[in-house]
Structures are given as C-alpha cells and as structure tokens.
Amino acid sequence: MNFKEADTVLDLKNIRDELVRMEDTIIFNFIERSHFPSCPVVYAKDHPGLPLPNFDGSFLDWALLHMEKVQSQLRRFESPDETPFFPEEILKPILPNINYPQVLASYAQQINYNAKIKHIYEEEIVPLISKYEGDQSENYGSIATTDIACLQSLSRRIHFGKFVAEAKYQNDKELYRKLIRNKDVNGIMQNITNAAVEEKILERLTTKADVYGVDPTNKEGDRRITPEYLVKIYKEIVIPLTKEVEVEYLLRRLGDDA
Numbered sequence: 001m002n003f004k005e006a007d008t009v010l011d012l013k014n015i016r017d018e019l020v021r022m023e024d025t026i027i028f029n030f031i032e033r034s035h036f037p038s039c040p041v042v043y044a045k046d047h048p049g050l051p052l053p054n055f056d057g058s059f060l061d062w063a064l065l066h067m068e069k070v071q072s073q074l075r076r077f078e079s080p081d082e083t084p085f086f087p088e089e090i091l092k093p094i095l096p097n098i099n100y101p102q103v104l105a106s107y108a109q110q111i112n113y114n115a116k117i118k119h120i121y122e123e124e125i126v127p128l129i130s131k132y133e134g135d136q137s138e139n140y141g142s143i144a145t146t147d148i149a150c151l152q153s154l155s156r157r158i159h160f161g162k163f164v165a166e167a168k169y170q171n172d173k174e175l176y177r178k179l180i181r182n183k184d185v186n187g188i189m190q191n192i193t194n195a196a197v198e199e200k201i202l203e204r205l206t207t208k209a210d211v212y213g214v215d216p217t218n219k220e221g222d223r224r225i226t227p228e229y230l231v232k233i234y235k236e237i238v239i240p241l242t243k244e245v246e247v248e249y250l251l252r253r254l255g256d257d258a
C-alpha cells in the first residue's frame with residue numbers, strides 16, 4: 001500500500017493485508033510491555049512520587065505529548081494513517097510537505113478515538129498484558145516507552161477503519177448512500193461487518209500468540225501474552241472500535257460528496 005497512490009490505498013485487499021501486518025506489530029509491542037509489572041504510578045495524574053514541572057497529567061501523558069511534539073516535526077502526522085493523541089499541541093514539520101493525494105473525506109482527521117483508546121488501554125489492556133500487579137520505579141521510563149509503542153500501534157490499527165469505510169463506500173455507493181440518508185446505524189454496522197473475516201483474524205491471532213508469546217524465562221504465576229488475552233483484546237476492543245470508526249466515518253460521508 002502506497003499513500004502516494006490513491007488506488008492502492010482504497011483496495012480492500014491491500015487494506016486487509018496491512019491490518020494483518022499490524023497484528024505482528026501490536027503483538028510484539030504487547031510482549032515488550034509484558035516484561036514489566038503494571039506500575040499504576042505511570043498512569044496516575046499528578047502523582048506525588050513523580051513530580052512533572054508545569055504539567056497537569058500523568059507521566060505517560062507527559063512522555064506521549066513530548067514524543068508527539070518531536071514526531072510531528074518529523075512529519076509523522078502528515079501521513080493520512082497517523083492520528084495524534086494531542087492534536088492541539090503538535091508542531092509543524094521541519095521537513096518539507098509531502099503532497100499525499102486526498103483519499104479520505106475532508107473531515108477524516110476530526111475522527112479521533114485516541115482519548116478512548118488511551119483510557120481503555122490503561123484500564124483494561126495493561127491489567128491483562130503486564131507481568132504482574134505491582135510497581136517497579138526503575139522501569140518507569142521503559143514502561144512509558146513501550147506504552148507509547150502499544151498506543152500508537154493500536155491507534156493506527158483502529159483508525160485504519162477510515163480507509164476500510166471509504167473503500168466499502170466506493171464499492172457500493174448506492175447502498176451506503178441510502179443507509180446514510182436514513183441514518184440507519186444498525187444497517188451500516190451490519191453491512192460493514194464480515195463475520196468470516198473477523199473469525200479468520202481471531203484464529204490467526206491464536207496461532208501467532210502461541211508461537212510468539214512463549215517466554216521460557218517467565219516464573220510461574222507471571223502473566224504472558226496468551227492467545228486467550230490477545231483474542232479477548234481484539235474481539236472486545238480492537239475490532240469493535242475499528243467498526244465504531246467506520247460507522248462514524250460513513251455517517252458523515254454524504255456531506256462530503258452529495
């Protein structure tokens with residue numbers, strides 16, 4: 001898939017291949033995170049044990065904001081498949097603009113699920129993938145670094161729903177225009193859902209987690225990335241959020257081309 005070539009970006013097969021590749025990135029990021037305990041201090045707002053001068057938020061927020069400020073200058077968020085967690089605070093690139101063809105609707109950048117993704121990551125995913133419940137102050141920096149990798153890979157995957165939605169819209173404009181005009185959210189949800197594709201994803205994840213998730217150095221009682229956790233995260237969080245993005249994108253689609 002080449003973002004400079006619109007045709008490759010709206011080919012559903014290319015999009016799904018990209019989603020498959022993202023599974024590996026997400027699994028390996030989860031595995032990195034699984035080497036550390038949960039460390040709630042990293043996610044606590046204004047924690048007295050971790051003072052952050054002139055900042056109102058958690059240590060992870062602080063690290064993510066500063067990472068995004070640097071990455072925005074490196075042109076990360078110029079790319080149509082990247083969505084910032086701090087859209088109000090990112091900076092202009094120091095590299096020259098790349099003129100990507102516009103493949104998504106003009107409002108696509110406004111669809112931003114990152115606050116929700118971060119909340120669910122901290123509340124539901126970290127407890128599943130961290131090594132054990134507990135603190136390890138010498139690793140706060142490493143944990144924030146791996147959390148950022150996990151969050152960015154989840155964000156990219158979930159917001160890819162915009163490309164999926166646009167491809168589906170282009171493939172059957174008549175059907176989607178009717179559903180959108182009727183604000184038929186259930187009808188849109190039904191039509192974007194492909195149970196066979198979802199089943200295949202969960203099957204593949206089971207195999208991948210079996211193969212990649214084994215850590216022979218783990219002590220008894222330590223958690224690891226099991227197929228069960230990975231399937232749960234995809235089934236209950238990643239796929240439903242991707243579908244939410246798809247539905248929101250489609251509901252606004254008629255405003256962009258009548």
Ligand SMILES: O=C(O)C(=O)C[C@]1(C(=O)O)C=C[C@@H](O)C=C1
Nearest residue numbers: 164192193194195197198239242
């Ligand atoms: O591949 C698609 O058609 C998608 O819409 C993506 C996705 C997913 O999140 O992986 C979401 C909904 C479908 O039911 C199948 C898969």
